[in-house]
Amino acid sequence: MLNDQMRNIVQQMPKAELHIHIEGSLEPELIFALAQRNGVSLAYGSVDELRAAYAFSDLQSFLDIYYAGASVLLKEQDFYDMTMAYLVRSHADNVRHAEIFFDPQTHTARGVPFETVINGIWRACQDGPISATLIMCFLRHLSEDDAIATLEEALPFRDKIIGVGLDSSERGHPPEKFTRVFERCRQLGLRLVAHAGEEGPPAYIETALDVLNVERIDHGVRCLESPELTARLAKEQIALTVCPLSNIKLRVFGEMEAHNLVTLLDAGLVATVNSDDPAYFGGYMNDNFLAVFDALPLTAAHARQLARNSFTASFLAPEAKRAFLAEVDQFFASASAGNNAII
Ligand code: ADE
Ligand code: ZN
Secondary structure (H helix, E strand, O other): OOOHHHHHHHHHOOEEEEEEEHHHHOOHHHHHHHHHHHOOOOOOOOHHHHHHOOOOOOHHHHHHHHHHHHHHOOOHHHHHHHHHHHHHHHHHOOEEEEEEEEOHHHHHOOOOOHHHHHHHHHHHHHHOOOEEEEEEEEEOOOOHHHHHHHHHHHHHHHHHOOEEEEEOOOOOOOHHHHHHHHHHHHHOOOEEEEEEOOOOOHHHHHHHHHOOOOOEEEEOHHHHHOHHHHHHHHHOOOEEEEOHHHHHHOOOOOOHHHOOHHHHHHOOOEEEEOOEOHHHHOOOHHHHHHHHHHHOOOOHHHHHHHHHHHHHOOOOOHHHHHHHHHHHHHHHHHHHHOOOOOO
16 A cells, blocks of 8 residues: 555656657547537537546557547647647646657548647647657558658658657557558657557567667567566666556556566566556556555655656657756655655
């Protein structure tokens, strides 16, 4: 059980979020407000009815509702409002920096221009209360040609994107399906990440590393099924962006007590805690931290490691990274020097 001191530590410590799909931050209330603003009709009669539909059995059952929710996003201001709501909410959780995924194909397939999507999200990142950068994700259930066409559309906005990722339905869509487009992105100097080992096997983590040359693995929790891969991830200090509440809602683990986060950390892996799709999975960053610290034997040393990992694994410039890491160290030094020292 989580005591008050640990609760305060995990809530107040500075942290970075590295795995957040901005379309997954769209709260039911905002979905309804945008539907009304844009004259879009929804299959659900009320906010409560929509929320009641958030009972998922696996990744695909979630994705079906997630793509339906995104259908209310039509204008640049809609993308701005969604992103600003996330940034303000994350600021309250002491998130200092976020690397935000967005799924342009979800919108361009509906006739929303690419520039509408990126300009709205990017402008909010400029105006928001925390540091934020953008990672454009390709939908892996679509073809590589579709991903290449999306990259072409993104080229005029190259300076607004720090990297690219790979998301959507994992099973049956291995990373190697996107070899050419990731190679082009690498040549363009974009940073590379991919979802792998969420529902898919450890082999997908290996091909994401060896064929796509990604620098971080999103989720990656199934790596423990392969001792060789686990040892490699620890040796090469490849970060995993773990999303605990997501893993429970999508039944990757039966219950939080069975989550493997402690094992990952104690094996020396650069694991981080993230929210994935906070509006759908029951919470933002601190909800995720509190859930794992409540259910698992995690210590203040683990909290410090998780906060440090989040900045170490980020795509921030070295100087900014050093400054945030110094902030984390200062926070924990103060916490351990207080009257009720916990470390
Ligand atoms: N898109 C949004 N959330 C996702 C997840 N958890 N896995 C794959 N694709 C996603
Ligand atoms: Zn994700």
